[in-house]
Every structure is written in structure tokens, then in C-alpha cells.
Amino acid sequence: MSVTRTAVTGVGGYLPETILSNADFTRMVDTTDEWIVARTGIRKRHKAAGTQLTSDLAVEAAKIALEAAGRTIEDIDLIIVATTTPDMTFPSTASIVQAKLGVPGGAAFDVQAVCSGFVYALSVADGFVARGLSKCALVIGAEVMSRILDYTDRSTCILFGDGAGAVVLEPAEGQGTAQDTGILSFDLQCDGSKTDLLYVDGGVFDSGQHVGKIRMQGNQVFKHAVQKISEAAESAIHKAGLDHQAVDWFIPHQANQRILDGVADRLGLDRGKVISTVAEHANTSAASIPLAWYAGIQDGRVKKGDLVLIEALGGGLTWAAAAIRL
Secondary structure (H helix, E strand, C coil): CCEEEEEEEEEEEECCCEEEEHHHHHCCCCCCHHHHHHHHCCCEEEECCCCCCHHHHHHHHHHHHHHHHCCCHHHCCEEEEECCCCCCCCCCHHHHHHHHHCCCCCEEEEECCHHHHHHHHHHHHHHHHHCCCCCCEEEEEEEEHHHHCCCCCHHHHCCECEEEEEEEEEEEEECCCCCCCEEEEEEEEECHHHHHHEEECCCCCCCCCCCCCEEECHHHHHHHHHHHHHHHHHHHHHHCCCCHHHCCEEEECCCCHHHHHHHHHHHCCCHHHECCCHHHHCECHHHHHHHHHHHHHHCCCCCCCCEEEEEEEECCCEEEEEEEEC
């Protein structure tokens, strides 16, 4: 029986020009390059210029994804931006991206699930495309995390960077089997009782009316990350009717190399199948999966027909995974 799948037809990524190395952080806080690399795997991260907004990064990534898909702005009928650092409280960053790209119409809105945002946004877009409500959707993960970092807190300021990644989604006909091209399965979860493990201590209703900075109980987040991400990934593989051997590439949220290795080992995946870019751009929150995906395409590893497994965990706590055949 023929079914409509949501196919990924283009992937793009963008990183700001300014780079902060580990050496730069040794002049800000009590740390060393050796300590950062050993604990996180991070060697550098990118930082947006003072005039660059999240929407600016998103637009650059979207242009690259559209070119890869062979589509133009006139084709776009849906834009979803996953971000925890929007340009403004409202309107949505997606609506600003629509205007900056010059897209003539269609729906546009944001999704906020922090680091899990890209997978959450992908699941929403899948509903539009698979039901015939969108013929060409842009899903973008974009963050300017540097604006919410406390550069006196060595436990968090070293971890995050700025960037954007985007995918173009279009309908594709399949037979309803695991061999179909397109998104095969999702697993999305949240445990709101763990809000205190990772959050920003400010916002619209903060009495001090300050933007707020990231606060994290790193050891607790690490403990939950390996377990929860592994469970979601296992579920996504199972829902797709596949096993671990079918996975060609594991493209995880780029939070910490130790987490990436821990999840791969727990899933029984060869570490050689892991696309890791955390050393190059650190944790870019909702942007990290599409940025790693784009890197894997650029260097020739990720190819059409491959089965990719993506996953993330972020504040909320939220976590999610998806199985996708390219």
C-alpha cells in the first residue's frame, strides 16, 4: 500500500566567522585546554558577531539547504525554527526568517525544546508534509547561545557555541516499509520535574527583568543524558521495524564527546558510525544535529540511501530520537 513519507531533500549549515578556542577561555576562567578536551572533547566554538541575530544564522543555513534540494524561496510553504535564543519574545524567529528570505507566504512558527528542538520541530513538520499540508518545508535549528552564557561560570561557558543548521522536507511515496525513503519513526519525551537540572535564570517574568544565564547541574544532566537518549534511540529503531545493524550513521546532538561515546556503546553501535563535530563547534543546542549532518554530507560519509539515527537531550528535560532513510 502506497504511503506518503517525509523525505529530507537538502541539508545546510552555517557557523559564524569568529572562533573562540580553549586558549581564549583560559584567560576568562580557571581552566585549561587539556581539562576542557578531556571532559568534553571540545576544542573550539563559534560566536556570532554583535550585529548577528539568530534569524541571520538561520537564513544562511536555509539558503544552503535550499540550494542542495534544488528549490527556491518560491517553493517554501512552511518554516519551523527550533531555537531557545529567539530574536525577540515575539514575533517568532521563523516569521523573521520568512521575511529575510523573501518567502511570499505559507505558515511560519517556532518550536522551543532547547537542545531537543530540532527533532521536535522535525516531527511537527513531518505531520504537515505527510498529511499533504506542505509540499516544501524548511526546518531550521538556530542558536546564539553566547548571548545567554555566564562567562564567569567555567562549568557552562566552555560548552556552548553559536550556529544554524537547516533541512528541506518534501513528500515522497513509499510502501510503508523500513526501506522507504524518508522519516520512519520518532520518539519524543519530556520530564518536567527535572527543570532545575538545566535552565536559564531569567526571562519575561523574572523580577529583575534580566535576560538570564544558563545554569546546569552537569553531573546530573550527564547521568540522565546517556540513559534517556539511549532509550529514545532504541525506541525509534524499534518503531521503524529495524535493528542496530541497519543504522549507517548515528548523528547525535553534539553536547559532549563522552555522552556521544556512552550512548553509542550502550546502543551497541560502532563508534566509527558516529558523526561527531563537537570538537569543532561545541554544543550549539538545536543547531547541532543538522550541523553535524551537513558536515557528514560535505565530507562524503553520509549518502543517499543511508539510514541515519538522530537524537538529543535538552532542558525540560526533553529528549528525542528519529530514524530517517535518506
